[in-house]
Amino acid sequence: MRITNVEPILLRGEQSYVATAGAAEATDNGDWQLLVKVTTDEGLVGWSDCETLASVAMACINGPGMSVLGFRCLKDLVIGEDPLEAEQLWHKLYIGTSYFGRRGAAIHCISAIDNCLWSIRAQAAGVSLGELMGRPKIDRVRAYASTLFRETPDAMFEAARHYVERGFKAVKFGWGVFGEDPARDLELVAAARDALGPDRDLMVDPGWYGAGWKGPWRPRTLDDNIALCQSLAPYRVRWIEDFIHPELFDDYAEVRRQSPAPLAAGEQLATIWDFKRLIDGRCVDVVQPDLTRCGGLTVARQVADLADDAGIDLVPHSWLTDLLTAYSLHLVGSLARPVLVEFNVSQSALTRGVCGGALSLNSDGTVTIPRGVGLGVQVDEAFVEAHRVR
Numbered sequence: 117m118r119i120t121n122v123e124p125i126l127l128r129g130e131q132s133y134v135a136t137a138g139a140a141e142a143t144d145n146g147d148w149q150l151l152v153k154v155t156t157d158e159g160l161v162g163w164s165d166c167e168t169l170a171s172v173a174m175a176c177i178n179g180p181g182m183s184v185l186g187f188r189c190l191k192d193l194v195i196g197e198d199p200l201e202a203e204q205l206w207h208k209l210y211i212g213t214s215y216f217g218r219r220g221a222a223i224h225c226i227s228a229i230d231n232c233l234w235s236i237r238a239q240a241a242g243v244s245l246g247e248l249m250g251r252p253k254i255d256r257v258r259a260y261a262s263t264l265f266r267e268t269p270d271a272m273f274e275a276a277r278h279y280v281e282r283g284f285k286a287v288k289f290g291w292g293v294f295g296e297d298p299a300r301d302l303e304l305v306a307a308a309r310d311a312l313g314p315d316r317d318l319m320v321d322p323g324w325y326g327a328g329w330k331g332p333w334r335p336r337t338l339d340d341n342i343a344l345c346q347s348l349a350p351y352r353v354r355w356i357e358d359f360i361h362p363e364l365f366d367d368y369a370e371v372r373r374q375s376p377a378p379l380a381a382g383e384q385l386a387t388i389w390d391f392k393r394l395i396d397g398r399c400v401d402v403v404q405p406d407l408t409r410c411g412g413l414t415v416a417r418q419v420a421d422l423a424d425d426a427g428i429d430l431v432p433h434s435w436l437t438d439l440l441t442a443y444s445l446h447l448v449g450s451l452a453r454p455v456l457v458e459f460n461v462s463q464s465a466l467t468r469g470v471c472g473g474a475l476s477l478n479s480d481g482t483v484t485i486p487r488g489v490g491l492g493v494q495v496d497e498a499f500v501e502a503h504r505v506r
């Protein structure tokens with residue numbers, strides 16, 4: 117079997133990323149969405165979404181590459197290759213884009229292509245992706261509602277109660293106004309804890325840009341980060357996420373040593389070399405590769421082995437379309453110690469429409485791992501055509 121095409125497909129929507137002031141649901145990236153479609157000469161097709169700056173990614177995949185290795189575009193590197201050799205091909209793509217790639221948009225595109233190849237490989241084997249990766253012993257994964265901070269304690273309480281009523285046993289609030297006013301931050305987290313009761317999990321994602329959205333655009337100090345963890349711990353947070361600049365591995369390790377609450381991070385990282393540094397450096401209690409950014413399933417599976425050896429949990433970052441959630445579900449199902457899957461409750465019309473709402477929450481607070489051959493969720497191609505930018 118040979119790869120015959122790699123197509124970046126850019127979708128345009130009419131909503132924008134917004135953290136609501138009140139209890140109403142937030143919205144994820146509703147303005148642009150990049151999909152990647154890999155096709156083969158045997159008719160098997162893989163789809164992945166990709167969380168990146170779509171305009172740059174289009175050029176990384178489809179642009180005119182240069183003749184020198186390291187400056188190639190991904191399409192030229194991939195066409196004609198065997199889709200069943202994802203791990204070997206990964207290195208060709210990494211080296212082939214190494215001058216402009218390695219991190220950022222190019223590795224995000226490599227991630228999407230790699231996911232497509234794993235999907236095709238499962239289809240070729242006639243099994244589900246999870247079965248291909250390791251015969252999962254579970255058929256469903258406990259899901260956490262993943263959303264943005266609301267601006268007032270009342271709105272936080274109301275929003276959290278809404279997730280409880282829907283059946284969620286775990287909720288993560290992130291970004292939004294968090295960081296602008298430390299006293300209000302604690303009131304917001306306290307309100308969420310009140311609404312969730314003592315037994316449900318609450319996770320906090322403070323953001324790493326500094327003081328929320330408004331700057332000052334510099335890292336919090338080490339002492340500030342330690343103080344932040346100490347202030348959040350009384351609310352029994354399951355983890356505090358991705359709140360230190362992703363380059364500051366040593367800060368992560370030091371804050372973790374002093375934090376009374378567990379730390380989670382990894383969504384900004386790519387390649388096994390970055391994750392090895394994070395895990396070997398004892399930086400986190402929970403590692404969170406995002407399958408559309410980390411280098412794809414090929415890298416995430418290597419991260420899973422490292423996490424298992426280190427005795428820490430892996431919970432993939434997954435806040436995009438149901439394609440990413442489905443890839444994440446299969447990965448979690450294949451882990452030695454499956455814990456949680458992130459469930460994007462803030463999907464925009466554009467994000468949700470890609471798979472037509474294929475995945476939903478079960479009454480026990482879990483999401484079922486897609487059954488059937490390959491990825492197990494279908495792209496709504498009529499929706500894609502209707503929103504496609506040409």
Ligand SMILES: [Mg+2]
Pocket residue numbers: 290321357358383433
């Ligand atoms: Mg996060």
